[in-house]
Amino acid sequence: MAGPMKMRATILGGNTEVRVLITHPMTTVQPLHFIQNVTVKHNGRTVVESEISQAVSRNPVFSFRLKGGAKGDRIEVSWLDNKGESNKIESAVA
Amino acid sequence: MTRLSRIGLFFVGALACVPLVAQDAKKEIQRYQQMIAEGSPVELFELGGEELWKKPQGPNSASLEKCDLGLGPGVLKSAYARLPRYFKDADRVMDLESRLLHCMTTLQGRSREEATRRVFGNENQPSEMEYLSAYVAGQSRGFKLAAGAAHPKEKEAYQLGKALYFHRAGAWDMSCASCHGDEGKRIRMQELPVLYKPQFARPIMATWPAYRVSNSQFKTMQWRINDCYRQMRYPEPTFASDATVALTAFLTVTAAGEPYRGPGTKR
Numbered sequence: 001m002a003g004p005m006k007m008r009a010t011i012l013g014g015n016t017e018v019r020v021l022i023t024h025p026m027t028t029v030q031p032l033h034f035i036q037n038v039t040v041k042h043n044g045r046t047v048v049e050s051e052i053s054q055a056v057s058r059n060p061v062f063s064f065r066l067k068g069g070a071k072g073d074r075i076e077v078s079w080l081d082n083k084g085e086s087n088k089i090e091s092a093v094a
Numbered sequence: 095m096t097r098l099s100r101i102g103l104f105f106v107g108a109l110a111c112v113p114l115v116a117q118d119a120k121k122e123i124q125r126y127q128q129m130i131a132e133g134s135p136v137e138l139f140e141l142g143g144e145e146l147w148k149k150p151q152g153p154n155s156a157s158l159e160k161c162d163l164g165l166g167p168g169v170l171k172s173a174y175a176r177l178p179r180y181f182k183d184a185d186r187v188m189d190l191e192s193r194l195l196h197c198m199t200t201l202q203g204r205s206r207e208e209a210t211r212r213v214f215g216n217e218n219q220p221s222e223m224e225y226l227s228a229y230v231a232g233q234s235r236g237f238k239l240a241a242g243a244a245h246p247k248e249k250e251a252y253q254l255g256k257a258l259y260f261h262r263a264g265a266w267d268m269s270c271a272s273c274h275g276d277e278g279k280r281i282r283m284q285e286l287p288v289l290y291k292p293q294f295a296r297p298i299m300a301t302w303p304a305y306r307v308s309n310s311q312f313k314t315m316q317w318r319i320n321d322c323y324r325q326m327r328y329p330e331p332t333f334a335s336d337a338t339v340a341l342t343a344f345l346t347v348t349a350a351g352e353p354y355r356g357p358g359t360k361r
């Protein structure tokens with residue numbers, strides 16, 4: 001089972017700042033086990049589709065800004081790893 | 095200009111640079127510490143700990159939700175900031191880990207042997223104690239450290255901890271104070287805090303337990319003391335023993351009044 005995630009989304013100078021923590025081993029030795037895709041949705045609309053590799057650390061933290069946004073908007077971050085495991089978290093912009 | 099005075103001038107110049115370089119290095123270290131704190135996964139350990147706290151375990155199939163950390167069964171808010179303290183039911187001074195162990199044996203009905211089989215985890219599998227420490231300590235953020243210092247057994251623990259801090263022994267004839275006894279000492283980029291002085295004990299005790307980025311592990315205070323003893327080449331101290339609790343009591347009482355802001359993030 002995928003470990004917990006934690007996210008904070010706040011308005012910062014007219015933009016939405018998102019900080020998300022992901023529990024993942026990001027194993028760099030065989031058998032490789034790492035997150036391949038991270039997707040961000042804003043009110044259900046996909047705004048980021050990213051590919052990452054095993055170069056990213058264990059239990060990674062991602063921090064990024066989305067243009068615009070308002071209090072109460074729904075932000076969803078999901079990930080998918082090379083074993084097909086996935087997890088997601090959704091929260092409202094504060 | 096004579097050759098001699100030129101050398102002299104160069105020398106003065108080089109000396110003047112030293113404090114500047116040291117200051118820059120210190121600033122860079124602070125910047126690095128800020129960066130690792132911003133990217134810290136400490137909250138994930140707190141979440142993992144919350145799950146374990148509420149999970150029924152042991153022969154009694156009980157969770158730890160009724161565990162009394164000193165403020166009443168199940169009261170977590172500010173409980174960590176007041177540890178170690180004397181517990182009447184156990185008639186001894188306990189730190190967080192020894193109290194958790196007490197709850198595991200009394201509430202969950204687990205044997206001490208089973209509950210301490212794996213107190214220190216690794217990067218692939220953190221231990222139950224590590225998760226639980228993160229969760230409980232996190233509930234004390236913002237509360238001033240106020241370890242017990244009034245009960246006779248609390249005073250005794252403080253005195254024992256202080257004595258242990260300065261007690262030289264082991265294969266290398268070392269004490270805690272051998273490294274943490276004089277100001278200005280450093281191992282690589284790690285400053286060695288003089289922990290018997292409040293100004294040094296405060297920021298340290300306010301940020302343990304902690305996540306270490308260099309090995310992706312969450313570390314408890316019991317581990318910290320255990321590892322200091324390993325580095326001093328002493329026999330391994332018993333987990334949650336009176337000696338290790340006394341050291342933590344001494345250090346936390348010395349740090350009294352500092353608002354807790356852990357679990358911290360270390361290099």
